Structure formats: structure tokens, C-alpha cells
Amino acid sequence: MSTVETHSRLRAFIGDWRQNIIYIGFAVIFLVFALTLNDKGFLNPNNLLNIVRQTAMIAVMAIAMTFVLSAGEIDLSVGAVAGLATVTVAMAISVAGPVGGVIAGLATGIAVGCFNGWLTTRIGIPSFLTTLAMMGIAKGVAMWLSDTAAVPILSPGYSWLFGGGSIGPIPVLLFWMLILGALGQIVLRRTGFGRRVLATGGGEQAARFSGIDTAQIKFRVLVLSSTAAAIAGMLYAGRLQSGRFQLGEGDELSVIAAAVLGGTSLFGGKGTVIGTIVGAMMIGLINNGLILMGLEFSQQLIARGGIIILAVALSQKKA
Amino acid sequence: MTQVAVRMTDISKHFGGVRALENVSLEVYAGEVHALLGGNGAGKSTILKVLNGVHVPTTGTIEVAGQKLDVHSPEASRAAGIAMNYQEMSLVPTLTVAQNVFLTREAKTGRGFINDAEAERKTAELFATLGVDVNPRALVGDLGAGQKQLTEIAKAISQDARVLVLDEPSTALAVSDVDRLFAFLRTLKEKGTAIIYVSHRMDEIARIADRATILRDGRHVITAPLSELPIETMIEHIVGRRSLGLADVERGDTTRGEALVELRGVSGRDKPVDVSLTLHRGEVLGLAGLLGSGRSSLARLVAGIDPMTAGSILIRGEPVRLRKPGDAIRAGIALVPEARATQGIIPAHSVASNMTLSVLDGVSQRGFVDESRVRDVTDTQIKRLSVKTASRDHAVSTLSGGNQQKVVIGKWLATDPDVLVLDEPTAGIDIGSKAEIIRLVRDLAATGKAILMISSELSELLTACDRIVVMADGRAHQDMLRGELDDPAEADNDIADRLQMAEQRLQIAIQDALTAGEEANHEYR
Numbered sequence: 001m002s003t004v005e006t007h008s009r010l011r012a013f014i015g016d017w018r019q020n021i022i023y024i025g026f027a028v029i030f031l032v033f034a035l036t037l038n039d040k041g042f043l044n045p046n047n048l049l050n051i052v053r054q055t056a057m058i059a060v061m062a063i064a065m066t067f068v069l070s071a072g073e074i075d076l077s078v079g080a081v082a083g084l085a086t087v088t089v090a091m092a093i094s095v096a097g098p099v100g101g102v103i104a105g106l107a108t109g110i111a112v113g114c115f116n117g118w119l120t121t122r123i124g125i126p127s128f129l130t131t132l133a134m135m136g137i138a139k140g141v142a143m144w145l146s147d148t149a150a151v152p153i154l155s156p157g158y159s160w161l162f163g164g165g166s167i168g169p170i171p172v173l174l175f176w177m178l179i180l181g182a183l184g185q186i187v188l189r190r191t192g193f194g195r196r197v198l199a200t201g202g203g204e205q206a207a208r209f210s211g212i213d214t215a216q217i218k219f220r221v222l223v224l225s226s227t228a229a230a231i232a233g234m235l236y237a238g239r240l241q242s243g244r245f246q247l248g249e250g251d252e253l254s255v256i257a258a259a260v261l262g263g264t265s266l267f268g269g270k271g272t273v274i275g276t277i278v279g280a281m282m283i284g285l286i287n288n289g290l291i292l293m294g295l296e297f298s299q300q301l302i303a304r305g306g307i308i309i310l311a312v313a314l315s316q317k318k319a
Numbered sequence: 320m321t322q323v324a325v326r327m328t329d330i331s332k333h334f335g336g337v338r339a340l341e342n343v344s345l346e347v348y349a350g351e352v353h354a355l356l357g358g359n360g361a362g363k364s365t366i367l368k369v370l371n372g373v374h375v376p377t378t379g380t381i382e383v384a385g386q387k388l389d390v391h392s393p394e395a396s397r398a399a400g401i402a403m404n405y406q407e408m409s410l411v412p413t414l415t416v417a418q419n420v421f422l423t424r425e426a427k428t429g430r431g432f433i434n435d436a437e438a439e440r441k442t443a444e445l446f447a448t449l450g451v452d453v454n455p456r457a458l459v460g461d462l463g464a465g466q467k468q469l470t471e472i473a474k475a476i477s478q479d480a481r482v483l484v485l486d487e488p489s490t491a492l493a494v495s496d497v498d499r500l501f502a503f504l505r506t507l508k509e510k511g512t513a514i515i516y517v518s519h520r521m522d523e524i525a526r527i528a529d530r531a532t533i534l535r536d537g538r539h540v541i542t543a544p545l546s547e548l549p550i551e552t553m554i555e556h557i558v559g560r561r562s563l564g565l566a567d568v569e570r571g572d573t574t575r576g577e578a579l580v581e582l583r584g585v586s587g588r589d590k591p592v593d594v595s596l597t598l599h600r601g602e603v604l605g606l607a608g609l610l611g612s613g614r615s616s617l618a619r620l621v622a623g624i625d626p627m628t629a630g631s632i633l634i635r636g637e638p639v640r641l642r643k644p645g646d647a648i649r650a651g652i653a654l655v656p657e658a659r660a661t662q663g664i665i666p667a668h669s670v671a672s673n674m675t676l677s678v679l680d681g682v683s684q685r686g687f688v689d690e691s692r693v694r695d696v697t698d699t700q701i702k703r704l705s706v707k708t709a710s711r712d713h714a715v716s717t718l719s720g721g722n723q724q725k726v727v728i729g730k731w732l733a734t735d736p737d738v739l740v741l742d743e744p745t746a747g748i749d750i751g752s753k754a755e756i757i758r759l760v761r762d763l764a765a766t767g768k769a770i771l772m773i774s775s776e777l778s779e780l781l782t783a784c785d786r787i788v789v790m791a792d793g794r795a796h797q798d799m800l801r802g803e804l805d806d807p808a809e810a811d812n813d814i815a816d817r818l819q820m821a822e823q824r825l826q827i828a829i830q831d832a833l834t835a836g837e838e839a840n841h842e843y844r
Contacts, residue, residue, distance in 0.1 A: 191686045192679040199676055203665035209624065209656055210676040210730065211648040269667055 021314050022262050022275050026282045029307075033289040040292045047288065049171055053239070055284030056163070056173035057082065057232040058251060059277050062258040063184040064228030066276045067221045069259055070188070072201035072268025073120065073127040075222060078229040078255055080138035081112050082248030085233025087142045090151035090243025098158040102234065109230025112138060113223030120222060121215040127222065135252070142245035151243040162238025176235060177277065180228075185273040197221060201268025257308055258283055283308075323385070324349040324513030325370070325401075325482050330379035332365055339365040342379075343539045345532055347482065349384075352504060352514045354528035354545070356557055357749075362537040363517055367484055370515075371403045372396035384481060400481030404471045404488055412460030417442040419459055420474045445473045450499040463611060464491035464657070472500065476507070483507065484515045487747060489523060493609035493775075494826070501527050519749060520776065521550045533557055554750055575785070576600030577635070579769040580621070580652075580738055585630035590616040590793030593630070598738065603760055603770040605784035607777065607829055613793035614773045615657050618742045621771070622654035623647035634738075648677060653731035657742040657773075659720070663727035666716035670708050671697040673715050673726050678733045700729030704759065721752025728759070739763060740771045745779060757783045777822045787825065789832040796832035 033042050041047050061078045068075045085108045092104030112134060119130040153159060165172045188194040199207040200214045208214045229248075236247040260266055261282060262275025286307055290300040325347040332340040340362045347353045357363045368374040370381065372393040381388040383399040410419045417438040418425075426437035442455035446469070453466050453473075462470065468491045475483060489497045504514055504527060518524055524531065524545070531548055533540040533556045540556050541548075548556075580598040585591060590613035598604050606614040619625040621632070623641035631638050634650050641647045647654070656662035664673050674697045675682050682692040697711045704725040708718055715726055724744060731739060741760065745753040760783050764770050774780045780787060781804065789797040804821040 190688055192683040192688055193686065195672065195676075195679055195688060198668065199665055199672070202668050203661065205658075205662045206665050207676065209622070209644055209654065209662050211645040212676070212679075213643070213645065269665065 019263065021311060022278050022282065025311050025314075026278050026285070029282065029285055029289070033285065033292075037289060037292045042289065042292055045169065047292075049169065049174075051281070051284045051288045052174050052177070053163075053171050054287070055280050056171075056177045057235050057248070058254050058258055058283065059177045059280035060180055060232045060235065061225075061229050061251060061255045062262075062276045062280050063180055063273055064221075064225040065255050065259045066184065066262075066264050066271045066273050067188065067197055068127075068225045069256075069264050069266060070201045070268060070271035071197045071218055071221045072204060073218055073221060074256070074266075075116070075127065075131045075225040075229075076252050077112065077116065077131040077134035077138055078225060078232070079248040079251035080135040080142070081109060081226050081229035082233035082236060082251060083245045084108055084112070084138040084142040084145075085230035086237040086243035086247045087146045087151060087245060088243070089234050089237045090153050091145065093153050093155050093158060094151070098155045101153075101155070101158060105230050105234045105237075106227065108233075109227035110223060112230075113226030114219075116226060117219035117222040121219045127218070131222075139245060139249075146243065146245055148245065153237060153241045153243065159238045159241050163235040164239050164241065173235060173239070176231075180231075181273055181277045184276075188271060188273055193217075193220075198269055198271065201265075201270075203269070254280075254283055261308065261311055282311075322349040322511075323347070324383065325515075326382040327366070327370065328380050328382075330366060330369055330381070331377045332362075332369060332374055333377045338537055340369070340376075340537045343534065343537070345539075346542070347513045347515055348530075349481075349511045349513050350508050351529040352508060352516050352527050354524045354531035355515055355517045355534070356524065356531055356553060357534035357540075361534040361557070361749075363534060364486070365537070366534070367403065367486060367515070367517070370396065370482075371401055371484065397478070401484065402475045402478040402480030402482070403484035404475040404486060410459045410467060410470060410474075413458065415439075415456050415458055416453060416462070416470050416473075417455040419470060420445070420455075420477050422474075424478075441477070442473065445477055449473065449476075449503050451496055465493060465496065465611065468492055469496065476503070480512065482513045482515065484517075486517045487519070488516075489518060489520065491775075493611070494829070495609065497523065519747065519753075521553055521750075522778070524553070525550060557750060575602050576767060579635060580771075581633040581636075582621075583631045583633070585617075585620065585632060586628050587613075587616050587620045587625050587793075588628055591620065591790070591795075592793035594790075594793075594795045595630075596788055596795055596798065598769045598771055600737070600767050600769050601764055602785045603764045603772055603783050605780040605787040606771065606773045606790055607780055607787050607825060608790035608832065609829065612790040614790050615742050616793070617790070618654060618657075618740045618771065618773060621647070621738075621740055622652055622656075624654070648734055648736075651735075651737035652740065653677075653734055653736035653738070654740045655724070655727050655731060655742060655744055657746075659723055659727060659746075664715045664723055667714055669712045670701070670706070670715055670718070670726055671711040674700055674711075674730050674733060677730055681733075696733050697729075700726075700733055703732070704729050705755075719749075719752075721748040721755070724748060724752070724756065728756070732763075736768065738769045738771070740773075742773045743775065744772070745774065745776065753779070777825050778818055781818055781821050781825060789825075789828050791829070791832040791835070796835055797828055799828070 061082065065075060065078065085105045088108045089101045089105040093101035116130050116134055119125050120127045161172065163173050188197065196212050196217050199212055200217045204214050233248060237243050258280035259276045262272060262279030264271035264276060286304055290303050295303060323346055327345040329342045329344060330340055331342055343362065343366060345366065355363050365374065369376045372391050372395055375391040383401065386399065388395060388399060417435065420442045421438045426434040428434045439455040446453050451469050453469050459467060459470060468488065472485065472488050488500065492500065507514060516528055528545050530542065530544050531553065532542040533553065535557065577600050578597045579600050582594055582596050585594045594617060608614050616625060620627055623644045623646045632641060639650050641650065660666060671693050675693050678696065682689055682696060694711065701708065701711060706725045706729065707722050715723055745756055757779060760770055760772060772783055781801065785801050787799055787801060788795050804824045805817060806820060
């Protein structure tokens, strides 16, 4: 690449700064924390890997959420579905071993997703309401199945693969995030399915008139989202060696925030999986930095909310 | 008559490096209808947005009734007595007609609560003076395009404005409604209201306007009384080169091929009603009729969007069921829909994404989109239709209306359809692009495609079609060859004159169909 080309690319990047605010913001926040929190061990590799461990599940769910939002829908049930999956996985492992557990976990996600998709596309209930209701149902089922108690997982192999293990110093969770992220990015950008998802969210009528089965696309993204939520639940269960209904509680907001921070439109038609992952990492970064700063939980919540509003506000195009 | 209602002096408007307006002056008298003309991108919309306060001019001044406007905001313009209807609908679909008309100016009861009954009464009065039938209590979202437009106009008129700006008020109106609108504008004129009228329809301008200002490329070209501006001259100034507009589109004789699509007693949910017609390879069949005559419903039914409730459709002699758009696409039918912005394109997506939307499987291999094939398909269509775009990766929303429409057509040509259904393909497009699209329609028919075209501009139908079916009340009434509308006695006349005569005959046929339809309904009851 010639210098001129590099130069013009750089200018395009800066000229498009609103588009790229997430990357700039990530770098700025990272630098600020590195400078101010160095003595508190922010740059310690262990701390950085911890950020990855804490945000991998959010990232996994946010990858699928990028598809849901791009198709002009929303899924509020992901946190509760993750919690439900931790319980079904843990219970299945105790009966049928790790393989049975994995099957049970995936089946949980697919079943919930099909139900969400069916209600949304066949009955015509907006996904906001479908998944809001599902949030309660999934949590209720998880509490009922587990009798609100933690279900232990006694399979070291499962725990290693799903979230607990590491290869050398690198946590397995990082691989999950990177592999699913790469897969998501390729599917959204390079496949006919991805194009149809973006078209459905960008202009549903035009997409439908063009011969795209928009109901089927919406059904599929909702199944995708619940399945990703179940995978995130399996990772939670592996990392904590148990299934508990509280796991994943409230994650839906972080997941949606990660996608929107990354540049995915809440109104459909525009989405990027790479941005979403950076968005998720940024949320993890902020959480970690605020803890290291010694802020109380109440102060963390306020500061985190403020930073997210600032980032999204900066990325908005002014009229 | 010489009292100046609006004086815009040396208005320039720059958007970054783009000079949308360059020293344009516009003077409109009280009591005149002043036509504002120009192709797409000439600066009409920009100068209107400057006038109504949406844009702040870079340089220049605006005076309304001798008072200089110091502040440029929509509120200031409204306070100065400027009312405008918007080309892009400014109505809230979830409110009623009356609520929309009086939005932000609601009638109040003695206790300060909103009085909907009063608003409905006033709105009904307004429609009565216009002589049109729109239910003030209907939800705007439930109205058809024409009724929405009438509501939009009623909203602008209801403000008792000193200056009334009508931007393309007639695009979705039936001929009879346009007549009523014009009658009403004449009464407003007598009361001293200044009316700025924007339209792409030259025949309308000739009927209603007193003077006209023509813009081109953001600059003022000419302001003159209409008596000094015959249509040919207007078009010349708009296009900037000598052009006969539609009249120079060659309508060579096409050879009618096999019957490609056959409708037998086809009915939809509401419209169409019991329509039978045959569409042949190599011909352009026009559907003429007023708004609500069922032309678009028929088009949507054929494209598999609206369900068929009775009758049968045969394609190449084989009966087909068209349950969804995909079925129609597989059967070789493509629809260029009526509402370009919502049904035709995805505005925020690139030209390439839009062009390949209907052929995603064709440009994919094992599910993966092959970018080089996308480029090939897109570039082929861009070249074939001479789409003016900065690149294939630019968002369609950055293109002009005419070029957006070409993208829609290109998207469908990429599916290589046998049957192309075009619903108002030239609505809101400048005259240069219109002629191009009509020419394209002729060329496509010549390559053996069958074309079903809907247009409310009769001159367009007459130029493009080999055969015209007149529709009214959902039924097909007259099926005539284009030649039947020409009078052999006039063969020597100027082509534009002949077109005008044919248009009158078609106009009469549409009116006849309307009364025939009413009689049929009476008998039925």
C-alpha cells in the first residue's frame, strides 16, 4: 500500500469518525485507564484476560442480537434464556453426561426461539412483547425446574470446554467469542442469508416485494438469538460449574447496548458483528476500570450509564 | 395584481461544497398562481425549504408582503403566512383526517380540552368547499394515496395562508379531483392568495398557472407569463436542450407474440372485480383509469402480493397459483411498485445491494454471496439503464428520483423476467428521465417481454402502449388498440397535436367507463 493510499484511508477513517466512534472510544477509554489505573494493575495480563472472561457471554449473545436488530426485531429474553439453559444443561449432565447436557442446552435455545419466532411471525405479536413475556416464562421455568436451587455440574471436561478452561494463559472463552464472532461476521456480510436479514430490516416491504420471505427471516433470527443465548448459558454453567436461574439475569440490556454501541441500528437494516464485539468489550472495559477505581456499585451504575449515553450520542448523525 | 406577496432576492444555499442554489430570485404576486419548474435536482425543493424555513439560506433575503424575514425557521415562516403541503407526506397515520388537518392548531372546548367534533366539522366543511369526499373521522393510515394527498392539501389550505405552496399536489389525484382543486385554487386567487405550484405535469401548469419560474442546476433560468411559455419552450428551458419531451419517443410497430399471461375472471379481496385480459409477448398493455379504479390492485395480484379470491391466471397456457411474491418471480413476473421509497428500494443500502436483492441466490454460491458476480450484475444494469450514481456502493438514497426508479427497474431486469408490471413508473420524476423510462419500456417490449403499465399520465400511456385497457370500479371496461385512438384524418398533423387529440379521446373513454361502471352497479343492486 502506498503512503498516499494509507493517507487517504486514514482521512476517510477520521472523516467518518461518527461511524467509527466505537473503535476510537475503545482506544481512548483503554488509554485513559492504562494511564490512570496502571498502578492498580489494569494492564496486568491477568486483569485483561479477566475482562474477556466477564464479557464473553455478553459478546456471544450480542453477536446474534446484531442479526435480530438488523432484521428490525428485538429479543429481550436472551438473559432469561441463558439462565434457563444453565439449569437444563446442569440437570441433563447429571442424568446423561456432558453430551446429553450440550444437546439439552441447544434444544432449550432452539425450542424457545421457535416459540418466539412462531408468536412473532405467525400470530403477529411484536417481538418486543413476545420476548418480554418469554423473559418471565423462561425465568419461571428455570426456577421451577431447579426449585430455585443451584444445580452442580460434576463434569470437569464440560467445565473446561465451556468456559472454565484455558489453553496456556488464554481462556477458552476467548476462543468461543472469536470463533462465533468470525462466523457471525462472515454470515452477516458474505452470505445470502445475511443480505436478506439486512434487507428485511432496512425496508421490509421492499424486501417482501423483492421475493424475500421476510417472515421466515425473522423466524430464523429469533431462533438464532435464543440458540446463542443458550450457548452463553452453557458457558456460564461451565465457568461456574453449576446451573442457576439467576445467571444471565439483566444481560439483555448489556447485550443490546453492546450491539448499538458497535453501530448496529435499533431500527434495522444496519449492523456489524465486529462493532458489536468491540462494543461488548468496551462495556467490560468500563466495568473493570470503574471497579479498579474503587467506585461503589451505585457509582459504577451511574458512570457506566453516562459513558454509554455519551458514546451513542457521539455516534448519532446530526441533521 | 402587482402587489408582491413574496420576494426572494439572490438566494444561495450551499451544502458543504454542493451549491444547491446560486443567486436565485423569485417574486410571487398576490393573487397569482406561480408555477415553479425544473428537473430533479434543479433546486425547486431547496428553494421551497428556504421559503418555509426548513433551510437557512447561505446568502440572500426573503420578504413576505414587504416584511423582511429576519429569522429563518418553520415557525417564523408560518407566522408570516406561508403554508405548504409536502411532497413527502407530513401526515401522522395513526391520527384521523381531522386531527391531522388541525394538528398543533386544535380546536378547544370551553374548558381547554381538545374538541375533535369541532375539528371534524371544520374539516368536513373544507372538503365540501373542495368538493371532494374524504371522511374526516377516518384514520389517515387507512386512506389511499389520493385521499391522503387531499388531506395534505386541506391541511395547507386550512391555514388561511397569504402564500400557499403546493409541491406536486396532483401526483396521486384523479383527474376529477384535480379539476376540483383547480377550481378551488381559482377562488383562493381571487381572494388575493399567492400560490406557488410545483408540478412535473406540463398540462396542469398550462391550465392553472399565470406565470412560471424555471430553475436549472440551482440557477434561475427564466420567469415569464405563461402566455409566453408554450409547453415546448418550458421543456426546452427545463431540460436545457431542445427536446420534444415524450413526443419524440418512437413507438415503432411491435409484433405481438404468443399469449404470455391470461387472466380469466380474476377478482381480489376488494378489487379487481372479474377482470379478464390477455398479455402478449412483445406488447405494452396500458391500464388507464382514475385513482381507485383497481389498476394497482390488479398489478399487486399479478405480482403475488395481494391474494386472488376468484378466477384463474394462466402463464404460457399453464394455470399458476401466485401465493407470494416469490411464486410470481419464479413464474417470470416482476413488479415495479407504486411506492418507490418503501416498496421499491431500501434507501439506506447501496445500489449494488438493491440491484441484487431479487437474485441473491443467483449471485451466491453455496450460500455465500459472490462479490464479483454482484459487481457484474450491478454494473451491467447501471450501464444498460445509464443510472447516474457516484458508484455502485453509494446508498440509493443519494440518487435522484429518476435514477432510484432505474435501480428498481434494474433490480427486476436482473431476474430476467418475461412479464414486467410497472405501476406509475414515472411518478415524481423529471421530464428527461420520464422520456428515458418510456423509451426503455418500448425497448424491453421489442426484446420480447410482455409489459403491463399503469400510469395516470395519459400522454405517457399513449406514448408507451400498444393497447390500453380502461378500468373503473375494479372492472376492465374497454380494451382498445392504441391506433384506435388516432384519427387518420390527422395523420399529417404535428406529432404533439396528435398526442393531444388521442389524450382527449382516452380521457373520454375513462369517463365513459366510470358511468358504465355506475350503471352496472345499479343493475347489480
